[in-house]
Amino acid sequence: MPEEEKKKRASFLDTAKSVLYGMAGHDMSRYALKTRGSMEHLFILITMGDLLGIPILPPYYSLRLLPYVVPQISTWKRRMLRERDLTDALA
Amino acid sequence: MSLSRIFSEHPERRYIMFGGKGGLGKTTFSAATAYWLAKQGHRVLVFSVDPQASLSDIFQRDIFGKGAVEIMPNLFAQEIDADQRIREYQGEIRKKILDRYGMDEVPEEIENYIQAAAAEPAMEESAIFDAVVDIVVSADYDYYVYDLVPLGHALYYLSMASVYDQWIDKITALRTEMEEYQQVAAVMQRKKESEEDEILSELQYIKERINRSSGILTDRVKTAFFFVVIPEDMAILDTKKAAGLFARYDVPLSGYIVNRVIPESLAQQNIPDYLRHRLEMQSRHLETIHRELGSEVLALVPEFERDITGLPMIEKMAETMFGG
Helix, strand or coil: CHHHHHHHHHHHHHHHHHHHHHHHHHHHHHHHHHHHHHHHHHHHHHHHHHHHCCCCCCHHHHHHHHHHHHHHHHHHHHHHHCCCCCHHHHC | CCHHHHHHHCCCCCEEEEECCCCCCHHHHHHHHHHHHHHCCCCEEEEECCCCCCHHHHHCCCCECCCCEEEECCEEEEECCHHHHHHHHHHHHHHHHHHHHCCCCCCHHHHHHHHHHHHCHHHHHHHHHHHHHHHHHHCCCCEEEEECCCHHHHHHHHHHHHHHHHHHHHHHHHHHHHHHHHHHHHHHCCCCCCCCCHHHHHHHHHHHHHHHHHHHHCCCCCEEEEEEECCCHHHHHHHHHHHHHHHHCCCCEEEEEEEEECCHHHHHCCCCHHHHHHHHHHHHHHHHHHHHHHHHEEEEEECCCCCCCCHHHHHHHHHHHHCC
């Protein structure tokens, strides 16, 4: 049963990869995505600052970018306007 | 050097601009130059980038917001309606949002932002700026004559271009860095491809538009920029200041045209003291102009006895400027 053997070996390899990813890679990719998320919010701040009452950019071209960031607007606003406390440093 | 010689010696200069303080005759000269070029057999578009445009008044035709209107064979005039352009633009953005997310209506918060953005003072300038790019990119004409906004606005216009440019460079860099993080995460999670960043390409597009339009204003080969000045103290001082600022933005200055010169021959006639004093003052200022600007003065245009409106008067003005 060489076919079955092959399958078994592949699934073992997959599991090993996932375990390895969980041990080493997951945190790093989480960190990369978190950094990217922060940058996304920074980006929205400098392009759509008017939404918080901080006009940073002439609005003609910021409107062009608006359609792409519609889903992020509410999380961004929440993040920008929320109060900070000590636990933020640990997050 | 005369005006007509400048045009015959530099046929490559296709973007013609008149700048100067408000009310000195920029629109008149733009219209007369466009008329003269059209009579020479060139296809010419004269257009206004001033929100309070007056080409309609000078041609005695309502052309506001109607696109390029044919005034006579080869001569077209256009006044950009910034409000209309902004309204259309807002509509496009709304449609893009609705299509992209399959919504029935734009969320209130977003709609408020779209509304508020249109009320910003910079919006009108930017919209006109953008419209000019459309006009020039289409390349339908041999000559483009810009009826510019008064000095302060024109400078704002130019400085805006360089600020925009730097701003876009900065956020493009931020966006590129974001893309890198996205890719790192994608590699870790063994995803084959990460999504293409549409915002990045949008930023590139904006940058190209801005560079294009400010590039025309500062194109040493294709652009001829004339300053309009009158023989009065304030106007001379302001013009000199502005010329310095324009030079800093690399605007290629082709020369000066002195407008509203009271004919000196009047001094021989029996004229009231009031006019005699004005003539004396004028000759003093003309001396200053010749001493400081010298060969850069291309034409002295007399004060006309009547308003310059309608084609016959524009023709008369063109004859005075370019000599028959």
